[in-house]
Amino acid sequence: MPTNIDLAKLKQLPDARGHFGPYGGRFVSETLIAALQDLERTYEKLWRDPAFQAEFDRDLAHYVGRPSPLYFAEHLTRHVGGAQIYLKREDLNHTGAHKVNNTIGQALLAKYTGKPRVIAETGAGQHGVASATVAARLGLECQVYMGAEDVERQKLNVYRMKLLGAEVISVESGTRTLKDAMNEAMRDWVTNVDNTFYIIGTAAGPHPYPKLVRDFQAVIGREARQQCLEQAGRLPDALVACVGGGSNAIGLFHPFIEDEAVRMVGVEAGGHGIETGEHAAPLSAGRPGVLHGNRTYLMEDDAGQILGTHSVSAGLDYPGVGPEHAWLKDCGRAEYVAATDDEAMDAFRLLTRIEGIMPALESSHAVAHAMKMAKEMDPDQIIVVNLSGRGDKDIHTVAQIDGIEV
């Protein structure tokens, strides 16, 4: 890591205009500027308000079920041979993934701003379900945009959203996945900006979204840090998390930024392999550009058109990434690698069989890379893996790969 980086300053980002180094910012059409400024003001005020904090914490404790355990995966550790692998069990949260930490926070913001309607984009459907859930609880109207391809491969979550009272809108434009769902959600927001709160599901988009999503998700890292100190008597040597937009990863990483000795490793979707071009790994194989309101690493062609992506996991199937990850990469504070579909599938099966924990296919990417790392490390070293979600939603995909009709 470059020695001239001031980690305390790095942790304080973004700056007042939402920039993380050259990344982030607010690249949107004029119609949305006022709404984003308004959201920024509301958020900055409420985030410092003890009453808001108390309400957020209470919801996380009693509705989400936090703190989530930090589980020493003894069997996986023994199987791999090497560093001790701990799992941060975000899969045990209400609705089955880390996504709900953020939707609880944003729904509280929606409530305080008095907007009667929320919209969301979703890939795997976890953020859609988490949004529909908080909307049901607060009595808000909810519409969720989802790429037509994802609607097909995540039927279970589509039905869950409907049961929760949300309307799922299948997006047929473009590549019919998460990026197109986000385009369509932005178009909706621009049209209904007066009465609608847009619950963005990842730590990306125009300022202040990357910041506020991170702040809501940072509970993961704060808990993990304290739990590791309590259970192992020291900080971990490495953190590993999957990165699509990157909200679970930044939630785990951020509280550790100043702990220089703790390696932070983000695992992107390597799809069929980086060399095939069929993947969703902008930090590993893309370059900086501007999409969805922020400057960040993107998968694009040489004319600046956004490329279609591929991943077995719908939640990682996105050509961009949160701007804070882009800057952590450039600064050298975090490393980013990729795991292929096959590696993730193997990890999914292994963890299911030897720990009795069925991870989401997204999280399986992190498990796959953590296993590789653990082998190269000493038995007294510790890796904390963010098990960001559970695999129930992926049963159809896995069965299909196995040639079984469920």
Place this chain on the structure above:
Amino acid sequence: MSRIDSCFDRLEQQGRKALIPYVTAGDPNPEVTVPLMHALVEAGADILELGVPFSDPMADGPVIQLACERALKHHTRLLDVLAMVKTFREQDGETPVVLMGYLNPIEVLGYERFVELAADAGVDGVLTVDLPPEESEEFVQLLKARAMDAIYLLAPTTEESRIAQVCQSGSGYVYYVSVKGVTGSAALDVAEVERKVRQIRQHTDVRIGVGFGIRDAASAKAIASVSDGAIVGSVLVNKIAELADSPAEIPAAVAAIVKEMRQAMDA
């Protein structure tokens, strides 16, 4: 003085308003675009807005999304669009051309190289939908250095305190987005537009073009009467879509719509 400023000055002397048609470059194929541009001028267009196709046009409705998809099927790149402007300029040295699109294709070329190439091609203004003044200081300086105008959007949601700031950053004209929504959406409220244009004028001398939601000669006339110019896009792009399989008919058919608007505006 820029071509855009002299165009508005000339119109003002004649007591007329600007008619500003938008088409997406390369739609439905790259061969159509330059003849179409000439046909639009012939029909009475004062300024041309040429859309740069982008894979993810977030501020556009389905009509212009599909235009981008048609153009991208032929791999119409920003460099190709600049080449079209250059070809157009061989026969028309007078009509201002404004490029309208999204930032990422420009980012890939690099601001300096883009500005250089755009100036050489004869581009007069650049409207980058997702580049508000706060993020565009460097870009605007480069445009100004080559005598090109940075065109910005104002929206119904723009707070009054911000209007002067946006108008100061830009030049040529400001593009007032007449409805909350994407291109091609919702009906116009002319009285509301008039109110807002009057408010904008209190903060700036920059000319005000109004777009989004102009569908026919009557709405073009109504909007022009309360502003400095009518910007019309989706209705033209719709016609192009209708004729995508017989592209030779496109210039005349689209020009006919523009001509009707021109006549209504001048009547």
